[in-house]
Amino acid sequence: MPVLYHGTSRAMATAMAATPVLGTIDVTRGRGEFGRGFYTQASSGNAARRGQTLYGNSSAVLILIIDDHAFNALNFRRLTLNMAQMLNAQLKANKTRHTFRTPHDVMVGPLVYQPRIEQQKFQTAKVQTLLNGLLTQRVVK
Amino acid sequence: MAFLHSLVKTQGNRTRGWCAPAELGETAPHYVSFVIPVDEKGCFFPKYSCETITTIERTKRIDSHDLVQHGKESFVLRLDEREVWFAIRPVPRDDRRLPYVGKLKHADFRYSFAEIEPADPDKLDRLYEDEDTFIIGCEPFAHYAGIKKPGHIGRMKDEG
Numbered sequence: 001m002p003v004l005y006h007g008t009s010r011a012m013a014t015a016m017a018a019t020p021v022l023g024t025i026d027v028t029r030g031r032g033e034f035g036r037g038f039y040t041q042a043s044s045g046n047a048a049r050r051g052q053t054l055y056g057n058s059s060a061v062l063i064l065i066i067d068d069h070a071f072n073a074l075n076f077r078r079l080t081l082n083m084a085q086m087l088n089a090q091l092k093a094n095k096t097r098h099t100f101r102t103p104h105d106v107m108v109g110p111l112v113y114q115p116r117i118e119q120q121k122f123q124t125a126k127v128q129t130l131l132n133g134l135l136t137q138r139v140v141k
Numbered sequence: 142m143a144f145l146h147s148l149v150k151t152q153g154n155r156t157r158g159w160c161a162p163a164e165l166g167e168t169a170p171h172y173v174s175f176v177i178p179v180d181e182k183g184c185f186f187p188k189y190s191c192e193t194i195t196t197i198e199r200t201k202r203i204d205s206h207d208l209v210q211h212g213k214e215s216f217v218l219r220l221d222e223r224e225v226w227f228a229i230r231p232v233p234r235d236d237r238r239l240p241y242v243g244k245l246k247h248a249d250f251r252y253s254f255a256e257i258e259p260a261d262p263d264k265l266d267r268l269y270e271d272e273d274t275f276i277i278g279c280e281p282f283a284h285y286a287g288i289k290k291p292g293h294i295g296r297m298k299d300e301g
Contacts, residue, residue, distance in 0.1 A: 009291065010199075032171055041171060045265035048275045049173050052194060053147050053162040055291045056282035057201045097168075113150060114172035116262055141196070141273070 002066050004040035004120060007051030010060035013140045017062060023132035027122050033088040034079070034107045035100030037123035038131070040064060046117060048141075060140050067135035074127060077102055079109030088112045143249050145191040145208050145257075145278035147173045151242065157235075158242035159254050161281050163288050175227065175259070175278060177208070177216075178252035183238055185210050185255070191218055195274040203280055216257060218276070223268075225276070226260040246286035247279070 006013070016025045027038045041047055044061065051059030079087065091097045105127040111117045122131060130136060148159040149170045159176055162169035177189055191208040194201050208218045214229040241250040259265055269275045282290055 031168065039171060043262065043266055045262075045269045045275050046172060048194075048269050049147055049277060050162065050169070050171060052275070052277055053173055053281055054166065054169065056280075058291050111170075111172040113170050113174065114258075117172065119171055 001068050002064075002071050004042065004064045004066070005044045005047035006038075006040045006062040006064070007047035007049070007054075007059065008062060009051070009055040009058050010140070011058070013060040013062040017138035017140050018132075021134065023136070023138050025122075025128060025131045025138075027124065027128045027131075031097040032121065033084065033091075033097075033112045033119070034109065034121040035087075035091055035097055035123075037101060037107070037121035038128070040120045040122070041111065042118040042120075046111075046114070063137075063139040063141055064131060065137040065139070066130070070130055070135045074105040074130075075103075077104035077107045079107065081110050081112075081115045084109040084112050142188060142190045143178045143186050143252070144247075144284070145189045145276075146176050146178075146247075146249065146254070147278045147281075148176050148241070148254070149173055150236075150239070156240065156242050158239040160241070160243035161245050161285060161288070163281055163285075164243040164245060174230075175257050175276075176254040177257055178249045179238060179255055180252065183253070189216075190279070192277050192280050193220065193274050194277050194280065195272070197273070203277075203283065220268075220274075225264060225268075227257040228260055230256040230258040232256060245281075245288055247284055249279075 018024050025038050030038045032039045047061050091100050101123045105124045107121040111119050149162050151160040187210050189208040191206045193204050208216050211217045216227040218225040238253040240253050
């Protein structure tokens with residue numbers, strides 16, 4: 001069962017986790033190395049550290065535990081390190097981090113500055129429904 | 142004593158260097174690097190101060206430790222009975238020593254920085270998952286001048 005981490009403020013993490021039944025994650029709001037979407041990563045420690053450096057003692061980590069079957073049924077676009085670096089550079093040069101997305105549910109690839117850590121970008125309405133629904137546990141730590 | 146810092150690599154005013162993520166906000170890269178200052182000759186200090194943060198029922202406790210040089214390019218952080226090893230991260234020659242290029246202030250920002258990385262990254266994740274503790278190095282809201290505080294900072298003194 002994939003366990004993914006998103007470091008942010010406690011207020012935002014609590015809002016996204018919302019109730020056990022429904023969350024409020026919005027895939028149209030975030031931006032990052034792969035463009036527009038909601039980002040998570042495989043490293044809990046790095047997520048916690050990123051949250052702390054942005055929000056100090058108001059930070060928290062939103063933990064997503066996604067149903068195996070539902071997660072594996074998604075449409076993935078997997079990037080190598082080279083592809084991730086090129087995409088990041090392209091989006092930075094074109095200033096399109098806030099708009100770029102592909103038709104895939106999820107883009108997966110290494111963190112551009114630390115290839116040992118995998119990151120995930122969720123970008124479709126379908127996956128937003130999954131993240132906010134009963135098949136995903138949302139925990140704030 | 143100089144600190145271990147958690148910074149991100151960025152381009153500022155045509156100069157490539159390091160910056161506190163708080164200066165970039167949510168546009169900051171998702172990987173936060175561990176960096177240590179080097180002296181005017183480009184040499185490491187024998188020891189750095191390194192802070193950890195432990196969450197206890199929504200309150201965060203900051204504890205201070207020493208990151209000690211051990212060998213030419215290795216460093217060890219001792220947390221109680223645990224050892225966390227770091228090594229100099231292999232990077233292109235031009236990136237081995239980079240300045241702080243942001244606007245925040247700290248005594249260490251007069252130095253250039255070298256990046257280190259944990260020898261066992263999974264160990265840091267386990268530390269957080271099992272003990273609610275992570276390594277921050279230098280807590281920015283406690284130590285960086287000019288930073289905009291996002292919320293109340295409550296700091297418990299270590300009674301241990």
